[in-house]
Amino acid sequence: MRPAADRMPAGGTAVASVQPWRWPAALVALAALALAAGGLRLARSPHEGLDTARGALGAALFAEGADAPLRLLGPAARLPLPEAPKPVEMVIAVPPQPSATQAPAAAPPATAPAAVQAASPQAAAAACERLLKRLPTISAKDCAATHLAESGAFSVQGTPLYWRDVLPPKASGPGAKAAGPAERPLRVLVVGAMHGDELTAAALAMRWIELAQDGAVASRQPVHWRFIPVLNPDGLLARKPTRVNAHGVDLNRNFPTPNWERDAPIYWDKRTRRDPRRWPGPTPLSEPESRFLHTQMDTDFKPDLVVSIHAPYGVLDYDGPLPPPNRLGQLRLDQLGIFPGSLGHYGSVRQGMPVVTIELKHELHMPDDGQVLQMWRDLLRWMDNNLADAPARNAH
The missing domain is CATH 1.20.5 (Single alpha-helices involved in coiled-coils or other helix-helix interfaces)
Structure with a gap:
């Protein structure tokens, strides 16, 4: 006390x-x-x-x-904001699975015609009005001359997926042969802007439509070209163009390659450290854009060759059973490897078709006209040397 x-x-x-x-x-x-x-x-x-x-x-x-997946998703299915980083490592929230509230895309036609008809001038003008601002070096006149048509398929946000078919001419120059009644031409599918922030990929596809239509530099064999210059219009037309689509999915990781359910999430988690620009999506073919391209490859068009245009690694990549091209223009062969869910992996392994992946040097600045033409010439030369018997071999 x-x-x-x-x-x-x-x-x-x-x-x-x-x-x-x-x-x-x-x-x-x-x-x-x-x-x-x-x-x-x-x-x-x-x-x-x-x-x-x-x-x-x-x-x-x-x-x-803010203007990539976040701006596009809407309040019902917004990607979570990245978490604040810890002192040592940064933790990024896992993107959500697409919500049932997100706008579905119209399914592509069950069967495609032998050739997609060129759009009317009014329809082509509407396509160019929408896309032209994101097509480097493409003038309004150049765009209108491609005669883009709506495919009947749509992106997540309801933007039409445009395409253009160019049929083989009756003859393609000295030594060329025309397709006979029972002989189908070689089918080549060219895809641009699978990643919306690779603007030059779309522009090169548009330039090649002009070259295919002109026919002055053509393959020795008949070729039916199908061009899809902008596979990811929502990413391309976002206020700031984005690699991913409006669901936040990397379309080039969304194809059904073997063991996708196991390998794609592991690769995204461990190798990319959950990079939101490379999220493969909740399931293979979860996206309307990848489903549309898959339909073209699997049932509708069934190409003998797929050419996928990207940027900005400045190399030439290849997947498939045939000898690869050594170069296209200034781009030299440098096979980048196999990625779960990629178009090249899917096309070569699941479909047995060659996939040439062009990686331009810059996503915003186009190669000069001479290189655009030289890449086209080199591609045709490789096709003539390696795909002459493809139509007969792949006849369906």
């Missing part, structure tokens, strides 16, 4: 006088409080710096994605 002088009086009011021996203890207590306050301030400083860094990094992440 403390001495009587240290106790509270009966009324509950503290004693006004303090014994002399209590002053040192009071000073010690005050000093301890002051040190504690200073310690708290010092301890807060690193956290304040971390919060500032988090805010800056978060702002950068959100600015990058």
